[in-house]
Amino acid sequence: MDRRREELMAAALELFSRHDAEDVSIDDVATAAGASRALVYHYFGGKQELYVAALRSAAKELEDRLRPVSGGTAIEEMAAGLTRYFDFVEDHAAGFAALLRGGPANRAGEVGEIVEGVRRRLFKMMTNQMRVTEPSPVLRTTLRSWIATVETAGLDWLEKRDIERPALERLLVDQMVALLGVAASHDGPLGWALSDLGRAPAAHEAGGPAPS
Amino acid sequence: MDRRREELMAAALELFSRHDAEDVSIDDVATAAGASRALVYHYFGGKQELYVAALRSAAKELEDRLRPVSGGTAIEEMAAGLTRYFDFVEDHAAGFAALLRGGPANRAGEVGEIVEGVRRRLFKMMTNQMRVTEPSPVLRTTLRSWIATVETAGLDWLEKRDIERPALERLLVDQMVALLGVAASHDGPLGWALSDLGRAPAAHEAGGPAPS
Numbered sequence: 001m002d003r004r005r006e007e008l009m010a011a012a013l014e015l016f017s018r019h020d021a022e023d024v025s026i027d028d029v030a031t032a033a034g035a036s037r038a039l040v041y042h043y044f045g046g047k048q049e050l051y052v053a054a055l056r057s058a059a060k061e062l063e064d065r066l067r068p069v070s071g072g073t074a075i076e077e078m079a080a081g082l083t084r085y086f087d088f089v090e091d092h093a094a095g096f097a098a099l100l101r102g103g104p105a106n107r108a109g110e111v112g113e114i115v116e117g118v119r120r121r122l123f124k125m126m127t128n129q130m131r132v133t134e135p136s137p138v139l140r141t142t143l144r145s146w147i148a149t150v151e152t153a154g155l156d157w158l159e160k161r162d163i164e165r166p167a168l169e170r171l172l173v174d175q176m177v178a179l180l181g182v183a184a185s186h187d188g189p190l191g192w193a194l195s196d197l198g199r200a201p202a203a204h205e206a207g208g209p210a211p212s
Numbered sequence: 213m214d215r216r217r218e219e220l221m222a223a224a225l226e227l228f229s230r231h232d233a234e235d236v237s238i239d240d241v242a243t244a245a246g247a248s249r250a251l252v253y254h255y256f257g258g259k260q261e262l263y264v265a266a267l268r269s270a271a272k273e274l275e276d277r278l279r280p281v282s283g284g285t286a287i288e289e290m291a292a293g294l295t296r297y298f299d300f301v302e303d304h305a306a307g308f309a310a311l312l313r314g315g316p317a318n319r320a321g322e323v324g325e326i327v328e329g330v331r332r333r334l335f336k337m338m339t340n341q342m343r344v345t346e347p348s349p350v351l352r353t354t355l356r357s358w359i360a361t362v363e364t365a366g367l368d369w370l371e372k373r374d375i376e377r378p379a380l381e382r383l384l385v386d387q388m389v390a391l392l393g394v395a396a397s398h399d400g401p402l403g404w405a406l407s408d409l410g411r412a413p414a415a416h417e418a419g420g421p422a423p424s
Binding site: 140168178 | 349352353354357358360361363364372374375379380382383387393397
């Protein structure tokens with residue numbers, strides 16, 4: 001039974017990744033999954049619930065891809081994470097755009113929570129890699145801004161595709177290094193914490209909480 | 213008659229700047245403006261239209277504030293524009309958040325267009341000040357990203373208010389300079405165009421199109 005639900009969700013996600021949510025009907029999903037309309041209603045209750053479930057599964061896939069895997073420096077790990085982020089952008093183009101640009105759902109409600117959840121996870125990953133437990137206001141706004149920068153660059157890239165992905169990823173990593181440098185110049189103690197980002201192996205969540 | 217419409221809009225904007233759109237009723241607006249419910253319907257047709265009209269007037273006010281006024285360098289003008297942007301963020305706190313975080317309206321529709329319109333205007337202002345008519349992909353994604361950075365910092369500041377506004381504005385200007393530096397290092401011709409941003413007086417729209 002759970003497997004059937006997974007199949008319906010996969011079909012919905014594939015449709016939402018190619019069409020605006022308002023243009024996808026319950027019937028479309030049922031047809032794509034070779035299921036009945038009634039089965040979709042049985043599992044999801046309605047289109048809004050299906051939309052939320054599909055976005056949630058996309059967000060989960062994105063978060064799974066972002067789990068740190070290498071043993072490189074913090075900068076190297078963030079660069080590798082960025083590549084996996086853009087793999088997701090490329091594989092789920094319209095789904096990514098739908099997640100960030102909104103649709104019929106109330107952004108302040110469940111869908112907004114899904115997007116904020118991904119951002120919080122990214123934020124936590126970065127502070128973990130920097131071994132920072134209590135980010136200063138300057139670091140917090142810098143990391144949030146860089147996440148917005150990546151999202152914006154992802155949407156821009158999907159729209160124009162006039163930069164090669166590897167070149168765009170290098171640009172974003174260099175932007176992050178530059179933004180952290182600016183943050184360090186505005187926040188003395190932060191400068192010390194950031195000074196060996198490019199040298200020391202990155203901290204991992206598995207390694208337990210970092211010293212503050 | 214037009215003046216009455218302006219008063220209703222001002223009352224609506226003030227309410228939308230303090231409350232989520234879904235918590236503002238036509239009656240609230242009528243009461244705040246000392247008008248009848250019927251008059252609000254007469255001018256706006258319904259709550260969605262009132263919401264869109266109010267956001268549009270907020271966007272117009274923001275754009276009016278951003279019009280270049282000084283005769284300084286491009287960097288100085290962008291810094292002054294940023295101060296006026298944050299004046300708006302501070303004066304219309306919840307309105308700014310509502311504009312960017314969404315609400316009951318379909319973000320892909322009219323409200324999305326209003327937000328994108330402000331971003332386009334900001335983007336045009338910056339390329340004008342840089343005397344760039346055809347931004348390269350690297351410059352385009354950099355400027356879009358910086359606009360997202362400013363929006364994110366504005367939302368973060370409204371939420372936490374643990375950085376002084378002048379310090380945050382200096383951080384954002386330094387971030388922009390750093391991001392432009394990164395862009396220049398990825399885009400040779402751009403480096404040449406950007407090299408005197410901090411020295412030459414900024415170009416103005418009134419001065420006609422800039423050489424490409």
